[in-house]
Amino acid sequence: MNFEFFIAKRIISSKSYKSSISAPIIKIGIAAIAIGLIVMMIAIATGIGLQQKIRDKVVAFNGHVLITNYDSNNTEESITPISINQEFYPEFKTVAGISHIQAVASKFGIIRTDNDFEGAYLKGVGADYNWKYFKEFLIEGELPDYSNKRNEDVLISQYLANRLELKLNETFQMVFPKEDPEKLPNIITYTIVGIYNSGFQDFDANFIIGDIRHIQRINKWENDQIGNFEVFIDNYNELDTKGEEIYKSIPSVLNTQTITNKYSSIFEWIKIFDTNIYGIIGIMILVAGINMITALLVLILERTQMIGILKALGSSNWSIRKLFLYNASYLIILGLFWGNILGLGLLFAQKYLKLFPLDPSVYYVTEAPVYISFGYVFALNIGTLLLCLLMLLIPSYIITKISPVKAIRFD
Numbered sequence: 001m002n003f004e005f006f007i008a009k010r011i012i013s014s015k016s017y018k019s020s021i022s023a024p025i026i027k028i029g030i031a032a033i034a035i036g037l038i039v040m041m042i043a044i045a046t047g048i049g050l051q052q053k054i055r056d057k058v059v060a061f062n063g064h065v066l067i068t069n070y071d072s073n074n075t076e077e078s079i080t081p082i083s084i085n086q087e088f089y090p091e092f093k094t095v096a097g098i099s100h101i102q103a104v105a106s107k108f109g110i111i112r113t114d115n116d117f118e119g120a121y122l123k124g125v126g127a128d129y130n131w132k133y134f135k136e137f138l139i140e141g142e143l144p145d146y147s148n149k150r151n152e153d154v155l156i157s158q159y160l161a162n163r164l165e166l167k168l169n170e171t172f173q174m175v176f177p178k179e180d181p182e183k184l185p186n187i188i189t190y191t192i193v194g195i196y197n198s199g200f201q202d203f204d205a206n207f208i209i210g211d212i213r214h215i216q217r218i219n220k221w222e223n224d225q226i227g228n229f230e231v232f233i234d235n236y237n238e239l240d241t242k243g244e245e246i247y248k249s250i251p252s253v254l255n256t257q258t259i260t261n262k263y264s265s266i267f268e269w270i271k272i273f274d275t276n277i278y279g280i281i282g283i284m285i286l287v288a289g290i291n292m293i294t295a296l297l298v299l300i301l302e303r304t305q306m307i308g309i310l311k312a313l314g315s316s317n318w319s320i321r322k323l324f325l326y327n328a329s330y331l332i333i334l335g336l337f338w339g340n341i342l343g344l345g346l347l348f349a350q351k352y353l354k355l356f357p358l359d360p361s362v363y364y365v366t367e368a369p370v371y372i373s374f375g376y377v378f379a380l381n382i383g384t385l386l387l388c389l390l391m392l393l394i395p396s397y398i399i400t401k402i403s404p405v406k407a408i409r410f411d
Contacts, residue, residue, distance in 0.1 A: 004319055008326035026331060029295035033335025034342065036284035037384060041343040043280040044376050047273040049369035054270055055236065057200040057364065058259050060133030061123075061207060063102070063230030065243050066257045067250060076121050076206070078105040078215070078227025082254065085224055090128060094249045097234045097242055102128045105215045105227030109176040111208075113164050120160060120205075122174060124212030130232065134196055134209070141168045141194035150213040154190045157204035158197040168192055174208075176218050186218045199366040266364075285384060288335075289391035296328050296395050304402065311404040321396040328392050329385070336381050347372055 069080045084103050092098040105124040110117050127147040134143060134155065144153040156166065166172055169192060176186040190210065198204055216225060233242045239258055247256040260267045300307070303324075310320055347370050349355055354367045 004322040005326055008323050008330070025298045026295050029291045030331055030335040030338070032288045032291035033332055033384070033388070034339035036288040037336055037339030037380060038343040038346070040281050040284050040380055040384075041339075041347065041377065043277050044380070045347050045370040045372060046368050047277045049371035050363065050365065051270045051273055052371060053369040054200070054266065054364050055259075056133065057198050057203070058263055058266065059232070059236075060137070060198065061200075061203045062259050062262065064233045064236065064239055064259060065231040065246050066259075066262065067229035067231065067246070068255055068257065069228075070253065070255050075108070076106050077108045078219075081105075081219070081221045081225035082228060083224055084226050086229075086251070088246075088250060089229065092231065092246070092249075095242065095245045097238060098231060098246075099234050100130050100232040102126075102130055102230050103212070103226040103228075104129070104230055105212050105219075107176060107215045107218060109174045111160065111164060112173045112175055113166065116164050118160060118164055121207050122154075122176075122210045122215065123207050124210055124215040124227070126212045133198075137196040137198045139195055139197050141192070144193050144209065144211075146211045146213075150211050152188065152190045152211070152214075153193040155194040155196055155209040156192050157207070158195050159201060159204040160208065161192070161195050166192060168195060188214060197366075199360045200364045201360050202364070281380075285387050288384065289388050292328060292332065292388050292392060293395045295331060296324060296392050297398070299324060299327060300396075300398060307399060307402050308404045311402070317400040320399050321393075324396055324399070325389060325392060329389065332385055332388050336384060340377065340381070344372075344377070 067082075069082055071080050088094065089101055089103065092101050103126060106121045107124065108119065108121050110119050125146060129146070131143050138155075139158060144151070144155055146153075161167065164172070171189050171191050173187055173189050176188070178185055190208075196204075212226065213223075215221075215227070216223065231246060233239065239260060243256055243258040250256065307320055310323075311317075350368060351370045351372065356368045358365055358368055360366050
């Protein structure tokens with residue numbers, strides 16, 4: 001055990017240290033470290049959690065990359081059909097990192113009940129549809145099965161069901177107008193087999209999931225014609241790269257669009273979370289550092305006589321500075337310990353108990369999602385410790401200016 005660490009340990013364990021005039025300031029410094037760590041953990045966990053949750057919900061309704069026709073259609077409705085007989089379907093073998101590809105089509109219609117009506121898109125899907133995300137969204141009933149013959153089962157959102165006063169296993173009519181207003185519209189009676197709630201109101205208010213064969217029949221398409229393909233990739237961080245690779249691998253008559261381009265306003269908005277996270281981390285470390293500087297200066301002032309005696313006995317300035325830095329490290333680690341206990345406790349409570357709800361019309365989620373990774377928790381702890389110690393090097397320099405003779409006489 002080195003000399004500085006031994007003295008620092010004796011100071012920390014002494015009763016006078018805990019009952020000294022500096023004790024309240026020391027406790028404030030420890031609390032500042034703990035609160036700062038809690039705020040930083042919450043900022044990262046909720047910021048990343050919200051980004052991932054919103055991103056996953058957009059992916060659930062669109063896939064990561066959309067393959068469409070070249071046209072000027074800016075709506076969700078499928079206008080010009082694509083042949084399903086493509087080299088990249090049903091398996092995209094020419095590009096690595098693609099987990100799934102599915103054929104879909106959308107058609108605008110009006111949901112009509114005895115008392116009300118509402119416009120929405122029927123998203124037609126087939127046997128190849130990936131229900132992974134909707135299993136999580138499902139709150140009543142079951143997912144429809146379109147693997148066999150054409151049927152009238154649909155999955156409707158809780159938002160639309162509440163607006164139209166519809167319940168599970170009830171039926172409703174959906175009217176599909178034709179381009180020629182003089183022609184009678186297509187009317188199909190659907191049965192609700194499942195109700196979902198993604199929490200993303202922009203999508204919940206506009207989409208019901210049904211059989212793609214109804215859209216093919218209404219649009220007078222062939223059985224091998226669909227609206228577009230939705231492609232899912234393994235790693236979201238490679239979205240732009242995979243989007244370019246997919247574009248180069250498909251016929252020249254087709255186009256691709258990533259979800260970040262299609263919903264640019266949403267993804268630009270969630271990017272702002274990164275700036276907020278960095279800002280909060282910087283402010284919290286600065287506040288914690290300033291509090292520790294204050295605590296260190298008080299400790300130095302309180303131990304001025306001891307500093308003079310150590311200098312008189314031959315201790316170097318750096319040796320005495322190390323002694324106080326060891327002391328400050330103990331306080332920082334103590335603050336980090338309580339910060340981790342309280343911070344992780346709050347995050348796990350929110351993850352499993354859903355304590356803090358959010359307005360889905362603003363945040364696209366019903367509760368504050370949290371992302372917990374011990375990687376960023378470890379990085380926060382190490383970063384806070386090192387940065388606070390670096391900040392303490394400056395005030396510890398005051399020790400070099402203390403004269404042994406005046407310090408021993410200091411009272």
